[in-house]
Amino acid sequence: MAILNASKRHQPNTGLKMTDLFAQANQANNISFGMGLPDETVFPSAALQKAFTQAIAQEGADIFQYHSTQGPASLRQKIAAMTKTYFGLTASAEQVILTQGGQQAIDMVGRAFLDKNDHIVVEGPTYMGALEAFDSYEPTYHEVPVNDDGMDIAHLKQILRQFPDIKFVYTVPDFQNPTGVTMSLAKRKALLALAEEYDFYIIEDSPYRYLRYTGDMVPSIASLDTSGKVILISSFSKILSPALRTGWLIANKQLIALFLDIKSALDVQPSQISLLAIDQFLAENNIDEHIRAVNAVYKDKCATMVHYLETYLPAHVQFTKPEGGFFLWLSLPEAQDAGKLLLGPVLQEANVVYVPSEIQYASRQIKNQLRLNFTYPSHEDIKDGIMRLAQVLKSI
Amino acid sequence: MAILNASKRHQPNTGLKMTDLFAQANQANNISFGMGLPDETVFPSAALQKAFTQAIAQEGADIFQYHSTQGPASLRQKIAAMTKTYFGLTASAEQVILTQGGQQAIDMVGRAFLDKNDHIVVEGPTYMGALEAFDSYEPTYHEVPVNDDGMDIAHLKQILRQFPDIKFVYTVPDFQNPTGVTMSLAKRKALLALAEEYDFYIIEDSPYRYLRYTGDMVPSIASLDTSGKVILISSFSKILSPALRTGWLIANKQLIALFLDIKSALDVQPSQISLLAIDQFLAENNIDEHIRAVNAVYKDKCATMVHYLETYLPAHVQFTKPEGGFFLWLSLPEAQDAGKLLLGPVLQEANVVYVPSEIQYASRQIKNQLRLNFTYPSHEDIKDGIMRLAQVLKSI
The missing domain is CATH 3.40.640.10 (Type I PLP-dependent aspartate aminotransferase-like (Major domain))
Structure with missing residues (x-):
């Protein structure tokens, strides 16, 4: 049903929607390579908690005011x-x-x-x-x-x-x-x-x-x-x-x-509470050391994903080998539609989530590619998920 | 100088600008009735600090993830x-x-x-x-x-x-x-x-x-x-x-x-940290009691401002008597320009800040009115500021 008085920029979009994908990504039985999430184990949770407590203690009531x-x-x-x-x-x-x-x-x-x-x-x-x-x-x-x-x-x-x-x-x-x-x-x-x-x-x-x-x-x-x-x-x-x-x-x-x-x-304006907590964290901790520790975790996960892709993907699927970041990119044969594959056998048989290329092109025209995230899933989930995904991709 | 490639909605505005006023409001020697700030003494700072600490402790690393x-x-x-x-x-x-x-x-x-x-x-x-x-x-x-x-x-x-x-x-x-x-x-x-x-x-x-x-x-x-x-x-x-x-x-x-x-x-998305801290605050504290305490403070400040306006304002200036909120409204004789007055004798002689009507009308046409905030200034500043403002307004 059309929405009363909606602006033209917000007319209903009948194409693939991110929000639908994210709902799938949150299903417990699926392995998600979809969203670009960090690994929670690398969050400096204790240091951040301390930084919030200290920032509020130092600033007193003023931290809760407009700034x-x-x-x-x-x-x-x-x-x-x-x-x-x-x-x-x-x-x-x-x-x-x-x-x-x-x-x-x-x-x-x-x-x-x-x-x-x-x-x-x-x-x-x-x-x-x-x-x-x-x-x-x-x-x-x-x-x-x-x-x-x-x-x-x-x-x-x-x-x-x-x-x-x-x-x-x-x-x-x-x-x-x-x-x-x-x-x-x-x-x-x-x-x-x-x-x-x-x-x-x-x-x-x-x-x-x-x-x-x-x-x-x-x-x-x-x-x-x-x-x-x-x-x-x-x-x-x-x-x-x-x-x-x-x-x-x-x-x-x-x-x-x-x-x-x-x-x-x-x-x-931004939240003074969050910003002064970050400021406090950066004053008390070495951000460069923290980043090096994060890199060590993600480097291994990236290598694991590349290893299993090299081992199990069929020859008709290409993929990038990134030197950093969160993602790599698969290209299927041109006739394939990664969105339809996802909603079909990939979710139903492999129980894996990725982001199809269609919504990552302004033109919405290229459909045979897909994005995989390697920072969020565990090494075991990367192995299992890639093996299951490869199984589906062999049959296309 | 024109900004390269700026959109039409952001062509330079030559009129009165809020940001200039706020800079004035922050000058230490001025009494500010300008911005709509709460009184910092009513912030439940200790309870909010505790709520941040507890929310982070309860949720652990997950609170720092995307939600x-x-x-x-x-x-x-x-x-x-x-x-x-x-x-x-x-x-x-x-x-x-x-x-x-x-x-x-x-x-x-x-x-x-x-x-x-x-x-x-x-x-x-x-x-x-x-x-x-x-x-x-x-x-x-x-x-x-x-x-x-x-x-x-x-x-x-x-x-x-x-x-x-x-x-x-x-x-x-x-x-x-x-x-x-x-x-x-x-x-x-x-x-x-x-x-x-x-x-x-x-x-x-x-x-x-x-x-x-x-x-x-x-x-x-x-x-x-x-x-x-x-x-x-x-x-x-x-x-x-x-x-x-x-x-x-x-x-x-x-x-x-x-x-x-x-x-x-x-x-x-919003910040899960701030939202779960608020959720924790609301679970541990009675928001209705807190609001009643805030009302008691602001009711007195509102009464103080109305009292001094009634006592000192000249007869050619009208004002509203609100039953709540943060603001009241003054109307000067029609020929007056509250913006020019502010940048002239009000800031220079009375050292008081208010918000002129011009930027509070979509038409930008009505200039003889102004907004006063009564929640932020102390009772003493309200008294001094209104007396000084009234002195200037008597001479117009």
Whole structure:
């Protein structure tokens, strides 16, 4: 039934819906490679509990009051320092805005720049949450294929020649969600040169960068930017805890006032309680050591999944071997529909959940691929789940 | 300087800006009647600290994981029970969505229903944060004057005859932000009858309803609604703590799936840590007793401000006498501009901050009125500030 007075951006969508998948992922008898969840055993729970208690004790009643839209300066300074370490970017605390997870930062970028039908570029495939956010602003999408070394720059150049008024290019350059691939240095430089030439922003969304298991760090796009074209988004969700709902956006100073107006209209300000608890955690604990410990756990899980995929997958299925992050990517023969397979034999016989490619492409056209998460399931579930999935995939 | 690629909704605004005012409000030598802040002494700080510690201890690592977009059922059940007590509305936990303060719920309503140039009705004056949120969706505003017993229904009927395709009417019916007035029962019924006739939603935004100092409770609009036309928004910000950033939206079941999709695109989900801490607080403490204690403090502050206004204000200035809430409203002679006065003698001689009417009207046309907050300043600051403000207002 149509909803009374609904806006055009929210007309009923008859396609595959994420919420349906997540309901499946939560069924106890299914092994979930679907959602991008951290492993709960890596949360520094005791230290975080102590940080909440200490932050409230230190601040007293004032911590429960309204505070600033941008977030406390002490935490923004620590994030600037982390950004120097992990992104090689020198940014001031004034350039950092705390957001409600990285997702809110993505939405704020849409709101800042997009009028209806404006042109933007996304990777194909890309982070499905970014598509959800941008959909609200009804843009015209252009999709650039992702190769093993990141987005296809030649294809991007073709798009730009035809549509030079691109507002921004959205990319997840490090251990991309969903493919797991990392953009090469040469492509990062080429993308920046195009941003200069065509005057568009690069939205560098990089929540996974801290989580490298093999190979060498590639310079961040933001660290190579000399003209304020890069807006960097990151988050504590994948390295500390997603329930803190704390991400951030780093941009050139001219943009900060605009983003603060947007944040204020969205939800006034972030939670001082959560932010000062994080600040306290970072003051009392070594975040670099914590990240190394997380990496050790995820490196093994990634290796386990790759091992069982190599052992059991039939030859007609290809997959990526990521050097970090949360995900890897399977490509089935072109005639296959991973969504239909999921709702058919994969859920019914293999009891495995993954995310089909259809909802990870802005075009919704490519259906024969799928995303697997390796950080949440146990080693045993990875083994069992991949063996059961491979069994189904052998018969297609 | 124009911002590269900014969307039309975010072109530079040359008028009075809230952020400038808030900077003034934070100057130590000024007495602030500006922002709508609670009194920090009423925060149940020790009980909230204990609730955070207990919630984390009980849940263990799982509290730091991703959870649901809607928020935990146990807290939604408690909110449904509070809604029965304070709003006389029987709603199920399934009809409650937790939001990032009431502000996010307002933004979600805009996103759900508004295409560019769609028609909506707001009160004149209205909550300036709602205007900030709705501005993002570029609606056509219609403004209904607020009388001592709420919005002018005859004026609303005129608007509806001319523009029958109104998407929604946004109202703060209880101790309105900014005027402090409460809508009468007769007007609530008339508004509902019009919603039926013209098929629009009523957005009943009521964060102050719990805070009644004198007089009798008027039935909520939602409790009188028999056809799912009312969307109710409320929050813990004014009764517990704004730093919890926790509000909610209650709507008919058909709308819940739409609002969950919107919430997911905005910021994925709320913070399980904050929500389970609130749930724990509500399980261990009597919220009704707490609200009675808050009311006792604010009732006295309201009386103090009214007393000094009656004693010192010149006869050419009128003001409202609210029965609850956070604010009262002053009307200066029509030729006056409260914004210019503020930036001139009020800040420079009286060292007092208030919010001028200009930014609280969608039309931006009425400039001779202003909002005073009485919950944040001490009794002494109320006395000193009102005497100093009255001195300036005598000379206009």
